[in-house]
Amino acid sequence: MAPFTRRRLAVTGMDELGAYRVLRVADPDAPEPDPGQFAMLAAAERWGGGDEERPYLPRAFSIARRVGAESHFLLEDVGPGSRRLCELQAGERVWLLGPLGRGFRLPPARRRSLLVGGGAGIAPLAILQDGLAGEVVVLLGFRDAARAQGAGLLDGARVATDDGSAGHHGPVTDLLAAELERDPLALVYACGPAPMLEAVRAMCAERSVPAQLALEAPMACGFGGCFGCTVARRGGGYLRVCVDGPVIDAEQLEHVDPHAGAPA
Numbered sequence: 001m002a003p004f005t006r007r008r009l010a011v012t013g014m015d016e017l018g019a020y021r022v023l024r025v026a027d028p029d030a031p032e033p034d035p036g037q038f039a040m041l042a043a044a045e046r047w048g049g050g051d052e053e054r055p056y057l058p059r060a061f062s063i064a065r066r067v068g069a070e071s072h073f074l075l076e077d078v079g080p081g082s083r084r085l086c087e088l089q090a091g092e093r094v095w096l097l098g099p100l101g102r103g104f105r106l107p108p109a110r111r112r113s114l115l116v117g118g119g120a121g122i123a124p125l126a127i128l129q130d131g132l133a134g135e136v137v138v139l140l141g142f143r144d145a146a147r148a149q150g151a152g153l154l155d156g157a158r159v160a161t162d163d164g165s166a167g168h169h170g171p172v173t174d175l176l177a178a179e180l181e182r183d184p185l186a187l188v189y190a191c192g193p194a195p196m197l198e199a200v201r202a203m204c205a206e207r208s209v210p211a212q213l214a215l216e217a218p219m220a221c222g223f224g225g226c227f228g229c230t231v232a233r234r235g236g237g238y239l240r241v242c243v244d245g246p247v248i249d250a251e252q253l254e255h256v257d258p259h260a261g262a263p264a
């Protein structure tokens with residue numbers, strides 16, 4: 001369990017990675033995260049709250065990597081919160097609550113892992129790859145070549161782009177289908193936009209391949225209190241993505257909710 005208080009941390013750097021940014025923060029007291037866990041982040045200064053404005057809620061980001069005492073996050077500028085975080089410079093401060101949620105379960109020895117990511121959803125696959133010992137295949141999909149530079153976050157990734165400007169021209173699930181053809185005993189770990197996750201879920205269900213899906217959903221609290229992040233569970237009821245996930249076994253879902261994936 002993460003300490004249930006947020007920490008005020010110093011930004012140590014902000015690196016460009018194609019269309020993305022990698023935010024580095026010094027977090028020496030962080031509990032070691034499981035791959036797939038996330039944190040709620042807010043800039044300590046200029047976080048909404050201008051004249052007659054309310055401050056923004058913190059935003060959820062996967063922990064992309066731990067390097068020594070630093071935590072790294074992959075950011076895509078998609079709106080006011082992520083834009084402010086992308087502007088941060090070394091020496092500025094952030095509030096961080098985490099690590100939160102349930103991460104990926106590591107595979108048993110000798111099973112090949114297929115890591116399938118899309119867009120900013122590749123972030124939790126980086127820290128997962130860092131922790132995997134056996135054979136790992138990394139398949140990443142992006143909209144275009146600028147975003148495909150994000151693949152540099154992982155080692156040895158094969159890339160697909162929607163517009164064909166880098167790697168395979170087509171969805172990353174084309175690459176996944178070929179890999180599953182070669183090795184139907186592989187285990188699949190995926191994170192990305194909802195349509196990609198739904199295609200991965202359906203493909204794996206058809207072949208009885210176990211898949212763990214890291215979902216995203218609009219989150220207000222990040223720790224189970226607001227019920228803003230619920231998705232339907234197969235057979236009835238619901239799951240809160242922040243505490244029952246974000247990593248959820250694909251077989252727990254009838255389908256991936258269109259709102260439960262990274263922004264496309």
Ligand SMILES: Cc1cc2nc3c(=O)[nH]c(=O)nc-3n(C[C@H](O)[C@H](O)[C@H](O)COP(=O)(O)OP(=O)(O)OC[C@H]3O[C@@H](n4cnc5c(N)ncnc54)[C@H](O)[C@@H]3O)c2cc1C
Nearest residue numbers: 059060061062074075076079080081082120123216217218
């Ligand atoms: C567990 C988790 C891990 C995440 N990890 C990353 C990450 O590693 N890197 C990254 O860039 N982003 C990640 N996100 C998404 C990130 O939280 C949102 O992009 C961010 O909150 C958007 O805030 P904003 O103020 O910039 O934009 P907003 O104006 O709030 O939103 C911009 C657009 O993105 C959509 N959106 C907002 N939040 C979410 C969300 N949580 N899920 C799906 N769509 C959303 C909105 O509907 C809108 O269309 C993650 C989300 C979750 C829940």
Ligand code: FES
Nearest residue numbers: 222224226227242
């Ligand atoms: S974000 Fe509040 S319950 Fe999940």
